[in-house]
Amino acid sequence: MSHRALEVLIVTGPLGAGKTTAVNRLLKAEVAAGRRVAVLINEFGAVSVDGALVDAERPELAGVENLVNGCVCCSLRDDVVATLKAWCDQPEGQRPERVVLETTGLADPTDLVDLEQEPELAGRLRLAGLLTVVSCLGPVDHLRTRPLLRRQVALASLLHLSKGDVDPSAAVAWEGDLRSAFRHIPLVLTRNGVAPTDSPDPWRGDLRPVPEGWEATAGPSFAAARSFTTAWDHPVDPAALEALLLAPPAHGELLRAKGVCAFAGWAARNDGSDRWAFQLADGRLEISPLPLRADGSAPSCAAVVIGTELDAAHWKRALRALEVPPAGARRKVTVRP
CATH class of the missing domain: 3.30.1220.10 (CobW-like, C-terminal domain)
Incomplete structure (x- = not known):
């Protein structure tokens, strides 16, 4: 008997944007809904601080995997595929129904949207959406000057603009620029990682193909x-x-x-x-x-x-x-x- 495809939600965004807070909220919501959910956390460093923060919440998770000292879209991609395959291989009733994949803020999501095409995952995994979390406390011109940030935003099926409660005027500036440049992507302002109750469901995303012309460019990328x-x-x-x-x-x-x-x-x-x-x-x-x-x-x-x-x-x-x-x-x- 074939298993139902494992749903994967990618959570990306710049360093310090509030991704781990958003991930904790997502995990708690899935557990409260009675679904088996797992989390795959990637950090750029030899110690998983974000993993400790997720573990501190202690939700009943179907699986937790920390990948450190690399990037999920580069040196650790094989480990990501192996972890997802291992979860897909688990028996019905034990395997996760959903997986939250939190990338390092230095990861380029253009290399993750093809996970469904991996031979070991084909037909067993479905990308449910790509949530990009952006903090309004960074300089607003980063949207124009940092190609990695633009790629993280451009591929999103849903945008969360965080920390607006800290600086409301900065949130207004960021919201204006994001809506102007990416008017086709739903945008939600969050408070402490919480989206308003009528916000779009991150798991009902509509991932688009990688835009043409998104080659690697100079800037604060993983390699730099x-x-x-x-x-x-x-x-x-x-x-x-x-x-x-x-x-x-x-x-x-x-x-x-x-x-x-x-x-x-x-x-x-x-x-x-x-x-x-x-x-x-x-x-x-x-x-x-x-x-x-x-x-x-x-x-x-x-x-x-x-x-x-x-x-x-x-x-x-x-x-x-x-x-x-x-x-x-x-x-x-x-x-x-």
């Missing part, structure tokens, strides 16, 4: 970016972390920073966890509590920095210098230039 991951053995200085991440770098452009840490001088919370997630996007540093895992363990502490033309040795030294070891303790890892 670099990711640095630094593990921490001890709590870090919260003020020093803020100062480091908010100061303009001496070299290159800092596109994104995120991680998990404990803060020196901050006691464990009532839930028993001393872990915090931090996210730098659009020039704003956000910190949120991160609970213990379901088994009672705490996520490892590490920072991921993503940017172009950054000095890797400098950033690794600067991140390790944020640690505040307890009296008499030493760092376990020596950072070499």
